[in-house]
Amino acid sequence: QVQLVESGGGSVQAGGSLRLSCAASGYTYSDYCMGWFRQAPGKEREGVATIDSDGTSTYADSVKGRFTISRDNAKNTLSLQMTSLKPEDTAMYYCARRAGWRCRVPFFRASEYMYWGQGTQVTVSS
16 A cells, blocks of 8 residues: 655754655655645645656745755655745645646645655744
8 A cells, every 4th residue: 555654854943954755655656746745733734845757846935945855766755855944834744645647737736645644743943
């Protein structure tokens, strides 16, 4: 069965960096669009970044220039490098696999993603 397991979350001061990872198994990882989402307490889940099988990426405006999504198709891993972190980046971060093969508009509609990890907490203090 499809499994997605996130790691790398933690607590950091504003301006700091963190790198999240997601290990995927149970399917042909290289075939599918992958995404990172986040959810803060009391807020809706929002898309952060997506990456297609060929490495084409899309970012939410709130993280452009600060976050970088990448994938290693040989190792079945997804990463999110986060820099210049802000308190408003505090949230539970989830990796997800899109139901379809390709990333497409709307890139960040959560219902388009069929499989989700359990999440990893990121806390940014001011």
